[in-house]
Amino acid sequence: MLLNFKQSGLDQNNAKSVILIHGLFGSLENLNVIARALEPSFNVINVDLRNHGRSFKSDDMNYQVMADDVLSLISHLGLEKVILVGHSMGGKVAMQVAMLEEQKVEKLVILDIAPVDYHPRHDTIIAALNKVSQQSPASRSEADKIMSDSIEELGVRQFLLKSLAKNQQGELEWRFNLSVIEENYSKIISNIDTPRTCLCDTLFIKGNNSDYILAEHREAIIGAFSKAKAKIIQGAGHWLHAEKPEAVNRSIIDFIQ
Numbered sequence: 001m002l003l004n005f006k007q008s009g010l011d012q013n014n015a016k017s018v019i020l021i022h023g024l025f026g027s028l029e030n031l032n033v034i035a036r037a038l039e040p041s042f043n044v045i046n047v048d049l050r051n052h053g054r055s056f057k058s059d060d061m062n063y064q065v066m067a068d069d070v071l072s073l074i075s076h077l078g079l080e081k082v083i084l085v086g087h088s089m090g091g092k093v094a095m096q097v098a099m100l101e102e103q104k105v106e107k108l109v110i111l112d113i114a115p116v117d118y119h120p121r122h123d124t125i126i127a128a129l130n131k132v133s134q135q136s137p138a139s140r141s142e143a144d145k146i147m148s149d150s151i152e153e154l155g156v157r158q159f160l161l162k163s164l165a166k167n168q169q170g171e172l173e174w175r176f177n178l179s180v181i182e183e184n185y186s187k188i189i190s191n192i193d194t195p196r197t198c199l200c201d202t203l204f205i206k207g208n209n210s211d212y213i214l215a216e217h218r219e220a221i222i223g224a225f226s227k228a229k230a231k232i233i234q235g236a237g238h239w240l241h242a243e244k245p246e247a248v249n250r251s252i253i254d255f256i257q
Contacts, residue, residue: 003073004028004054006046009039016106017043017079018256019070023088023113024122024188025129025160025176027053034085034241037249041257042083047073049093051177053163058177061184063192067096074104083256087111087241088212089188095224096192098200107256108202108225111248112210112238114217115224118189124150126182129160129174137172140164155239194224202228203255205248207236229255 006028009015018038020031028046035044048055050069058065070093074082083106086094091113098105128147137143140161147157163175181188202225206213213221221228231251236244 001056001058002076003050003056003069004048005073007043007077008035008046009042009044012043012077012079015041015043016083016256017045017077017081018083018085019045019047019074019094021047021070021084021086021090021093022049022052023086023090024181025052025125025163026087026090027163027175029053029162030159031085031087031241033245034249034252037245037253041253045073045077045082049090051180053175057180059180059183061180062187063092063096063190064100066093067100070094070097071101071104080104081106083107083109085109085111085252086113088113088238092192095198098198098202099192099194099196099224102198102200105200108198108200109252109255110202110204112205112207112212112240114204114213114221115192115194116217116220117191118212120185120189122185125156125160126178126185129178130182132164133174133178140172143172155242159239191220192224197226198224199227200225201255203231203251204228205231205233205240205251207238207240207243208232208234209237210240212238231255 022030028048084094091110128150132143233240241248
């Protein structure tokens, strides 16, 4: 099955193609701030990963199958080479695509994630999301109140609520496939498959206040992506593209042009 996607910007026959890949619990709308900055110079393709947004649902969810989904879309669109930009989980998907089909990846931009295993850090969020599902709120504001008991950060709740939408019965439900995500969570926080060193030109962009990329990850990054460069965005955390969009967009454009 084909991922849901939105194409914008210049015609793919006249410009380089950039695929934007969102993170966990997100959708293609999350990287619109990057898409708008790229549209004047690039063919931009925003995707919904499987079990997210308006893409198909599947019981299988790991980096191999998610990367295969992106490769199938590249083939469907008839693209010979693409630039991949991925945030968080989407960054790992982008890295896995490059590991599988390096010849199809012109450049790689990874936003605040490293090719390493991570400890669980979404337990509170998953519990809050399940609580919303169980209580069947009538509005987003009601869902926000339910989540506020355990998720203090307004920005995190607002991000999650973007994926709360009415189904055909008029009931609010999560667009992402929460049960499958929860079941496969250990695979999502695990490392990608790195059987070799990828020679793609790669830029890792880190939020200065984020702990997703640490000094101790440098060896793993260079081992997997030998041409890796790094950029640190001051005053930004894990949601660096939302917190410091101009700095992030400029870093991406300078690297991929």
